[in-house]
Amino acid sequence: MAEGAGQTDSSGQDVLIDAHDGIAVRGLHRSFGAVHALAGVDLDARPGRVTALIGPNGSGKTTLLLVLAGLLVPHAGHVSVGGFDPVTDGARARARTGWMPDTFGTWDSLTAREVLLTFAAAYRLPRATAEARVAELLETVHLSEFADRPASVLSRGQKQRLGLARALVHSPDVLLLDEPASGLDPRSRVDLRVLLRSLAARGTTVLVSSHVLSELDELVDDAVFLSGGRTVTAGTLVAAESARRSWRVRALSLATLTSWLTSVGAVWQPDADDTPAPTGFGPPRPAPDRPGGVLVDIADEEGAARLVRDAVTAGVALTSIAPAGGALEQAYLALDEERR
Numbered sequence: 001m002a003e004g005a006g007q008t009d010s011s012g013q014d015v016l017i018d019a020h021d022g023i024a025v026r027g028l029h030r031s032f033g034a035v036h037a038l039a040g041v042d043l044d045a046r047p048g049r050v051t052a053l054i055g056p057n058g059s060g061k062t063t064l065l066l067v068l069a070g071l072l073v074p075h076a077g078h079v080s081v082g083g084f085d086p087v088t089d090g091a092r093a094r095a096r097t098g099w100m101p102d103t104f105g106t107w108d109s110l111t112a113r114e115v116l117l118t119f120a121a122a123y124r125l126p127r128a129t130a131e132a133r134v135a136e137l138l139e140t141v142h143l144s145e146f147a148d149r150p151a152s153v154l155s156r157g158q159k160q161r162l163g164l165a166r167a168l169v170h171s172p173d174v175l176l177l178d179e180p181a182s183g184l185d186p187r188s189r190v191d192l193r194v195l196l197r198s199l200a201a202r203g204t205t206v207l208v209s210s211h212v213l214s215e216l217d218e219l220v221d222d223a224v225f226l227s228g229g230r231t232v233t234a235g236t237l238v239a240a241e242s243a244r245r246s247w248r249v250r251a252l253s254l255a256t257l258t259s260w261l262t263s264v265g266a267v268w269q270p271d272a273d274d275t276p277a278p279t280g281f282g283p284p285r286p287a288p289d290r291p292g293g294v295l296v297d298i299a300d301e302e303g304a305a306r307l308v309r310d311a312v313t314a315g316v317a318l319t320s321i322a323p324a325g326g327a328l329e330q331a332y333l334a335l336d337e338e339r340r
Contacts, residue, residue, distance in 0.1 A: 021083050022046040022205035028077035032252035037063040039229035042307040045207045049125030050200050052216045061209045064180050069099040082174045098172035102179040104163035108152035123170035137165040156183035177208040193219050213328045246295045246324040252317040260316050267297035
């Protein structure tokens with residue numbers, strides 16, 4: 001399909017698609033009876049980049065992934081996965097797509113190796129090629145020692161790793177991951193991050209849904225936020241990092257810090273993580289001065305550097321300054337959509 005080619009959606013309306021070999025979604029709708037799971041989703045996930053799909057429970061993330069995987073038919077809108085429509089050209093779309101659902105389902109009587117060989121056969125990989133690919137993937141996901149054990153003995157985290165290997169068995173151009181880090185230990189989470197970055201570096205389109213936003217900060221290039229079945233915002237991680245956000249600022253004297261911030265007109269608020277719990281009974285008494293911190297609204301890293309410089313000049317003994325949360329987390333918390 002040519003760049004900017006016109007397609008017709010299920011309502012008969014022309015939809016302009018910026019065609020590419022990744023994922024392109026325009027005006028996507030999908031309902032379950034009276035429930036509108038997807039009510040107008042627009043999304044682009046491009047080759048060579050990791051795109052995060054972020055939203056609260058019930059926002060439509062899993063439904064969207066099921067449509068992209070060719071497991072649900074949309075009621076309106078247009079979808080292109082790897083350059084093909086999963087509805088009208090499902091075989092070619094699925095041949096280029098790796099799908100990892102949030103819950104791994106398999107035949108527990110089969111070994112890990114047999115599970116992967118079965119899926120390799122479904123993708124029509126030659127036997128010799130399949131055996132080499134399966135051995136490579138078992139090593140990649142650190143399951144070589146469990147290769148010939150039945151899947152029933154695998155832990156939750158090990159089954160997640162086997163599910164990732166299953167999604168990669170045919171070397172897909174597009175990878176769809178729904179909560180891939182669920183059940184993984186810290187080391188496996190690091191390994192997952194390294195693997196997904198290496199896949200993106202080779203040109204794979206990676207779309208990942210996760211609630212662990214702190215981990216996505218270290219992984220993704222782009223982010224799409226869903227709420228109520230709609231796209232509410234989309235952008236790059238660089239843009240999220242450059243947006244105004246809260247920084248946690250600490251000093252040896254909390255009273256001196258707050259007095260100085262107020263005098264220079266800085267926007268700050270108490271840090272709930274740094275507020276002592278009340279003790280005893282009776283009316284509250286003024287707390288003695290102590291080391292402590294507050295949350296300060298700062299435009300960007302240059303603004304943070306200026307604040308440090310000005311605090312030192314004013315004699316305020318700062319002990320630390322850092323973003324109060326990851327860029328994606330703060331961008332997500334700034335959205336009011338899911339509260340409506």
